[in-house]
Amino acid sequence: MGSVIASMSxxxxxxxxGPNDEVDHVFAWYDAGQARVGTDRAEVFPPGALGSLVCGRRLFELTNAWGGRHPMGVHVFIVTHSVPDGWPRGDTPFTFVTDGVAGAVRQAKDLAGGRDVAIATPSITQQCLALGLVDVIAVDLVPVLLGEGIPFFAGLVKAPLELGTPTVVEGKGVTHLRYPVAH
Amino acid sequence: MGSVIASMSxxxxxxxxGPNDEVDHVFAWYDAGQARVGTDRAEVFPPGALGSLVCGRRLFELTNAWGGRHPMGVHVFIVTHSVPDGWPRGDTPFTFVTDGVAGAVRQAKDLAGGRDVAIATPSITQQCLALGLVDVIAVDLVPVLLGEGIPFFAGLVKAPLELGTPTVVEGKGVTHLRYPVAH
Known part of the structure; x- marks a missing residue:
């Protein structure tokens, strides 16, 4: 059985x-990692491990629908209040979910089969933590102090939330930490 | 030559x-670590490595002067606007510094000789980062989400601040990360 993994840099x-959605610092290790291991995010999700992804409408729009296909090659479930104009299109790998995060995670798990489901938005992560839907928190910890910006873990409903001891993978310009979440 | 190390859990x-100075969660690994390695914070500061410590008046008062002696056994330089009533006392290992953090770090380095100087307060760390006085940021990262509380890195003057890739030591209920700070 796969895990539901809240995964962010x-x-x-x-x-x-950053405060204006700047991600140059927190994603700098992507380039370094690609140069080193020759593949995209293989340090975090080995090829084939990820079955689907859940994110919010904002990320979908910020990335301009990832140019039509998510870089990790998986189907994306986008939590939104309403389906954006012009979507869905053709056979693009996106599903718009308008009945909340629980429904999105359920659909994502169904599609993923035994593989993992990634959650890639702070607000969706926070809602899923409140509902007890997260199995693993995977932080790609980047050696930079931003000073201000968009926090991963603001607005926790259940706090303090104790996590398990993480597994650690040391990358170049990043430390990958995977914390189990007790249910 | 020793390093100036901003070190906190x-x-x-x-x-x-936490928001009311609760430290039970962030210091839980102390007990776990003591049981495992048989000594206090040896994972972070090997015996003899630390020469002195700089902190603020607030920590001095919160801990009631650590009962007269800091648990790490080193001399403590306390940055304060005014020397508290009744201090200094006898030959207690405390020096009160009223001319700011730079003077406190200078005195602490003099006393430490070739050993390290630890900074153990967020506000002093922030001031020292602004002045370029910190060589290493040592974070004992604890697997808990507090949701609110006293941040280690609020109010950064120089941000974004890029750090070096950390050295990592995996402890029980804690991940020790040491980030070099470029000057």
Whole structure:
């Protein structure tokens, strides 16, 4: 059975982006990692491990629908209040979910089969943590202090939330930490 | 030559204490670590490595002067606007510094000789980072989300601040990360 993994790159002071959505610092290790291991995010999700991805409408729009296909090659479930104009299109690998995060995670798990489901947005992560839907918190901890920005873990409903001891993988310009979440 | 090391236990969401100075979660690994390695904080500062410590007046008072002696056995330089009533006392290992953090770090380095100087307060760390006085940021990263509290890295003057790739030591209930700070 796969896990539901909240997975983001985060600065040492807890931000997944700067105050104006800047991600150059927190994603700098992507390039370094690609140069080193020759593949995209293989340090975090080995090829074939990820079955689907859940994110929010905002990320979908910020990335301009990832140019039509998510870089990790998986189907994306986008939580939104309403389906954006012009979507869905053709056979693009996107599903718009308008009945909340629980429904999105359920659909994502169904599609993933035995593989993992990744959650890639702070607000969706926070909602899923509140509902007890997260199995693993995977932080790609980046050696930078941003000072301000968009926090990964703001607005926790259940706090303090104790996590398990993480598994650690040391990357170049990043430390990958995977924390089990007890249910 | 020793290093000036800003060293604190921090939750995964960036807090060194809860909103009312609760430190039970972020210091839980102390007990676990003592049981395992038989000594206090040996994972972070090997015996003899630390020469002195700089902190603020607030920590001095919160801990009631650590009962007269800091648990790490070193001399403590306390940055304060005014020397507290009744201090200094006898030959207690405390020096009160009223001319700011730079003077405190200079005195602490003089006393430490070739050993390390630890900074153990968020506000002093922030001031020292602004002045370029910190050589290493040592985070004992604790697997808990506090949701709110006292942040380690608020109020950065120089941000974004890029750090070096950390050295990593995996402890029980804690991940020790040492980030070099470029000058």
């Amino acid at each position: 985060m600065s040492l002071d807890g931000f997944v982006a | 921090m939750s995964l969401d960036g807090f060194v204490a």
